[in-house]
Amino acid sequence: MQKITLVLLFLISISMGAQVIYQPFDSEKLGERRELKIQLPRNYDPEDKIQYPLIIVLDGDYLFEPFAGNADYQAYWGEMPKAIVVGVNQRNSREKDLFYDKEIYFPAHEGASFFEFIGMELIPYIESKYNVSNFRIVAGHDLSANFINYYLFKDFPIFRAFILLSPDLAPEMAVRVQERLSTIKTDTFYYIATADNDIVDLKEKIVSHNAQMGAVNNPKVHYRFDDFQDADHYSLVGLGIPKALNEIFSLYKPINKQEYADLVMTYPEGPFKYLEKKYADIKFFYGFEKKVVENDIRAVAAAALKKDDRDALRDLSRLARKEFPDSMISAYYTGMYYENENNLKKALHNYQQGLLLNASDFIDKDMLLDKIYTIKDKN
Missing domain, CATH: 3.40.50.1820 (Alpha/Beta hydrolase fold, catalytic domain)
Structure with a gap:
């Protein structure tokens, strides 16, 4: 008591x-x-x-x-x-x-x-x-x-x-x-x-x-x-x-480990399509829109990398730029897409541009610098 x-x-x-x-x-x-x-x-x-x-x-x-x-x-x-x-x-x-x-x-x-x-x-x-x-x-x-x-x-x-x-x-x-x-x-x-x-x-x-x-x-x-x-x-x-x-509000919650394993990784149309469906369902069920949260972007990116789903990474980078134009989120996930495409020049450019943007809950200058140094070491 x-x-x-x-x-x-x-x-x-x-x-x-x-x-x-x-x-x-x-x-x-x-x-x-x-x-x-x-x-x-x-x-x-x-x-x-x-x-x-x-x-x-x-x-x-x-x-x-x-x-x-x-x-x-x-x-x-x-x-x-x-x-x-x-x-x-x-x-x-x-x-x-x-x-x-x-x-x-x-x-x-x-x-x-x-x-x-x-x-x-x-x-x-x-x-x-x-x-x-x-x-x-x-x-x-x-x-x-x-x-x-x-x-x-x-x-x-x-x-x-x-x-x-x-x-x-x-x-x-x-x-x-x-x-x-x-x-x-x-x-x-x-x-x-x-x-x-x-x-x-x-x-x-x-x-x-x-x-x-x-x-x-x-x-x-x-x-x-x-x-x-x-x-x-x-x-x-x-x-x-x-x-x-x-x-x-179980549907509204950020993607957790169970949802990631049971739904994101198994969705037939791919992880990004699952993200779109999740947010469309939130709007339909609750009657209002939810802004995409960074946690869900991270989850979808991890699934896309694991499944080697380049289309999902591309669509995710576009979403990140649209929803977080002033945040390191946009630069980080755009750089990730180009890095996965082996376009290291564009990846490096985006990571470097990100240093001028605002840090997020999960992405800071140290993470971007690690990416920058890794790419430079490859060259």
């Missing part, structure tokens, strides 16, 4: 580098004021055309900070895109916000108003003020985790990813979710977490729900279930959030 607390404190301190705004919101649907917490990405510039995923966090009075810290931390290391995180405080309104009818088990009265507040007021407001994409995530804990399921049942769900941390499931919810996810036509991520020391009644329903999810045979649904050891109803939050974000 102490370790989890320290991790949460670390993540919260990390998020201090991002911009956090605390503001009231007067809702017509609710007929009252609500307090919002909004975290903008580091160096957020409203004039940029970059669009960011939107994470809506219910129970924001205590759940916002863990989500904000994790989102900022993972984005810092390129494990997920920078995101805008919005927490809705419910400390004094939780019971009425999350109310559902005890006969039909759908939101009613204040619960119906809160349901509409999220979709018809809060999200349009955030979209009008900030650069958010259509890729939206919603998250909740116990009662609020149950509540977010209701957004699945709209003809066109406003959320693409659902994070349920120890949900306190309403009657018939498990069956309804299983039936809905079996037919949903939009790529949807659905995450549930419980723990060995979770509240007994909740865990029994969650485990049963997980068993019913086994009947979902829909390629559009990306489902993950975690049952954490040595955790309880509250500490599982600190374990579930990074796992959920990790799964949601």
Whole structure:
């Protein structure tokens, strides 16, 4: 428990580098004021055309900070895109916000108003003020985790990813979710977490729900279930959030060793075509473009050299010049292409030109000088 607390404190301190705004919101649907917490990405510039995923966090009075810290931390290391995180405080309104009818088990009265507040007021407001994409995530804990399921049942769900941390499931919810996810036509991520020391009644329903999810045979649904050891109803939050974000943005992540071995090296059309496909898939799935990262260029270059794929090296050098014109990256990979073609004169020229450019995370003057000296020794 102490370790989890320290991790949460670390993540919260990390998020201090991002911009956090605390503001009231007067809702017509609710007929009252609500307090919002909004975290903008580091160096957020409203004039940029970059669009960011939107994470809506219910129970924001205590759940916002863990989500904000994790989102900022993972984005810092390129494990997920920078995101805008919005927490809705419910400390004094939780019971009425999350109310559902005890006969039909759908939101009613204040619960119906809160349901509409999220979709018809809060999200349009955030979209009008900030650069958010259509890729939206919603998250909740116990009662609020149950509540977010209701957004699945709209003809066109406003959320693409659902994070349920120890949900306190309403009657018939498990069956309804299983039936809905079996037919949903939009790529949807659905995450549930419980723990060995979770509240007994909740865990029994969650485990049963997980068993019913086994009947979902829909390629559009990306489902993950975690049952954490040595955790309880509250500490599982600190374990579930990074796992959920990790799964949601698994496609976005830089190429790792497994992806390199299983996909980059085996792709029938070659490593560069795999790179193009990966980034096209990111745009298709998430609805926004990702700038090519140096890690992925390195991986594709290594695969191209190993497979002696000169076309891939040529295309990679063109991409490097386009995406990183002021960086040593462009010179290094262009020089690598010409060196592989045994055009040492052009290779040397590019390596030398690179000395005037900006170093990258992986390429510096020493690397370029090593290449220069090696070529000169050959002559």
